[in-house]
Amino acid sequence: MKPFELIKVTNTKTALSHKKEQVQYIAGGTNLVDLMKKNIHLPDTLLDINDALIRHIDKKDNRIFIGAMVRNTEIATDKTVLKELPLLSKAVLAGASPQIRNMASTGGNILQRTRCPYFYDITTSCNKRIPGSGCSAYEGENRMSAVIGYSKDCVAVHPSDLCVAFVALDAQVHVIDTDHKKSIIPFQDFHRLPGNDPHLDNNLPEHALISFIEIPENPFARNCAYIKIRDRASYAFALVSVAAALHMQGDRIIDARLASGGVAHKPWRWLEAEEFLRGKNVSDLVFSQAADIIVGDLHPLAHNGFKSNMLKGAVETALAQCLVV
């Protein structure tokens, strides 16, 4: 890999002031170092921000704040998370491997690059690596690719499991930009669809830092599930995944959340299916109808038509599993 300089910073101020061209932040490094080894990212300088940002989970006014440097494993095992946001823990444990989860930070998880074999192969063209060079996957090997929200310029999918749970729970991303201005981006708007400029994965302002993730109080702790279908039982990206959460009153669904990974360039919320579920009494039929609404929106590519059936089954399974308490 290209030689680089590693600078350790201990506060956001220094971190943000260092930021210029060919400088990249590094936290756990579980994605960035791979990309550097593959000559996809070629930074001159890495700013180690592990000591500059928060690494603990707080609860304030019934809202939970997860510091950007909190490790994935720490989310999965945190007592508050397990009690109040078990969906997060389930999603984290469905992802990566214990070794990667021990290293991977929350901020890094959100900022990991989308996944596509052509993006990782610099001998092929890819609009993410070289804008305008063309998408090799659109008419190529696209078994893992998107089934919704893609464009001819990019069919990559966002690989995170944690982000699927974040989007389902209406999380908010707290950021600090280079002018040291703090702002909040709703999770749903954080990641982008590829459109005509797929080299951008998200809407984080250039060189800005994620400081923490805020999750509002919610009634979904009791009835939630995360289902991930993949080519092996662990350490594989999702073919499809489903985060499901229900707020129940007896047999009646007061509120529902459904989101998926492995289907789009961003963690995807199924708002129409959620709306359909609200006010309904649970039954296999209702779950199946909700799944049909979801599947009706899909536009599979040449090699991933199976994702429709699979997603339908995964949605039904996840909803049914929400009721197993």
Next chain:
Amino acid sequence: MRYFEQQHQPPREGRVEALDKVTGKGKYAAEYKLDGMCYAVLIGSTIASGKIKNMDLTKAKQVKSVIGFVSHLQKPEVPGFASEAMIKASRFGLPIFHTDTIYFKGQPIILVIAETLEDATYAASLVEVEYETAPFNVDFESSYGAVPMKEAGKERGKLDAWSDAAVVVQEEYNIKPEVHHPMEMHATIAQWTSEDHLMLYDKTQGVNNVQQVIAPLFNLKKEHIEVMSEFVGGGFGSGLRVWPHVLAAIMGAKQVKRPVKLMLTRPQMFIGTGYRPASWQRIKLGADLSGKFLGIHHQAKNETSLYERFSDQITRVTRLIYNFDHLKTEDALVPLNINAATWMRGPGDCTGDFAIECAIDELSYKLKMDPLDVRSKNIAATHHPDNKLPWSSNYLLDCMTEGAKRIGWKNRNAAPNAMREGDWHVGYGMSVGMWNAGRNKTSAAIKMMSNGQIIVQTAMTDIGTGTGTGMKNIAHELTGIPRNKITIELGNSNLPPAPSQGGSTGMSSVSGAVVDAVNLLKLKLAEYAAVTNLKFKDAPEESIVLSETGISLAHEPTVKVSYSDLWKTNKLDTVVVEATSAPGEERKKYAFCSSAAHFCQVRVNIKTGKVKIDKLICVADGGKIVNEKAAANQMSGAAVGGIGMALMEERRFDHRFGGLIGDDLAGYHFPVNADAPIIDVSFIGKPDPHINPTGAKGLGEVGIIGTAAAIANAIYHATGKRLRDLPITADQILS
């Protein structure tokens, strides 16, 4: 860290090399540090076919510690590659650095050498290559149809003799290519210790094979090449060849006149060290209403490279397990712009057996008979069906009986798609596998010291199979010398010669040599003992008894000479014996096989397509089990490999660019622990009476031959869906 600095005794029942492995003291090929050693990185071509037009090294040369390059334009002389004809005659395969022709994408074309691995890697990324591209083809599925079949082995009976069979299954089977991916990546450190002496630290399954391949290329005496492979982190067949990177390291070391280390990267492991080739098969299998097989027609094709033809011999196993009065086997090779394929665990048989065992399962359901009974009726239990020699031993029927008992075969609901737990469908499947049990000429030596300690040596490698532990167990059993006084030395070409460890021949071959060496030791010690006690004079080996402390006679245990007296009287230093053991006349009288029965219970989720293997049972006949723990470990490893073959492994291509898709361990899936149950392994354990002095038949292959079929058959039983293409991924289940 302190733990690793202490001196520990190896666990009594564990592997001889266990402590070295878990403490990191054992050195794998890439872990040696030599004075002046530099680092090399291979660059692969980015096109699949064509010619190299130009290589621009300008930018790469600016990287500070770059020392040199090797390519077809700048290279040391390799006498054995002096002409096209010599290259061909060498049978080396890819003429690395001796051609501007590109045969496949990723073909190594330049070696970059620098003081550090980091600099070599960075410099490699700066090399610019211009190509002239040519049309290529990497698409096996659309290409095999055009290649004509040819006979593979002699036809038995007549193909049309069973055209009126009551029940016939005729189906096609496709298996995607699989890659070995041992945990330890292939690596070579090459050091020219003088003009005509070469030292190699190499990851290989056979040190003597490396000598034999390399010696003629450089006009060296093979004894002048020392190959060290004391620790090998898995092979699965990938270490049975000498691959281009080995030659690259040797050429690199010659070029820069320093020791050079070259370790393949994981992506390079996808294209540098072989793979199980993609295959297509068609089976036509006929039986009468009683379930007796009438005939089989087995056709198979496998992909191969353009520069070297490799047949996986897929139909070989068809001629081995069952009695077919009428049998026709045919095969063909499909050359593509891909790297060379090679043997991978259970080579050929694993592929062929999948098709046969699935077809038999399908036939059994058509016959409405128990697949177990159909097999029992047709297994060639007494004689090899091809050469008609009696089996020296064949306990396959016993394996089936035991396996059926362990899984509760008779208690299952025999109807397909009949057992459910919610969205999960439960199914049972079984299959059998067999492998010709081989044995090769092997030497072993024993060195004995005055304190009764012995060192047992062979050049054979231990690729994780437990060779050393097996040797120790045999030596201990035969000499009575306690295990802690026995040291094993192996995996070095200076030790007594041995064949490569492959084809389930390792233990079968080396065990005979150890037995013979022990016998020689007994005779030699008796000779020395005769100096003080004449009763030892000319004593036959079977009457000589060794123990921890001395030598005695079986019929007269009181007649004993201690080792210390023996050494003193004869003024001995170290007593050395070496024996060579090889197969002989028994091979003309008997046929030899190892075999196994595989039983599987799966759960298949009909909504998500998930397949969960609840139970996998493997009962094997490997003759005498010399080292039960390591043997069982080998069998479960093979079974897990079988799960990979059945459910997930696939080397995937982009047909438009000719390259691989997802060439890393995130993109290529082999099973993790969560994909496999605890494999239930057991052995018949009866020694083969003729194969070698210990009766051990070898086990490496039969653990995987049949596993995939047992799983596919269980999936059929669970779902009623007959899936004949591997891997059976969730999308196939849902299709």
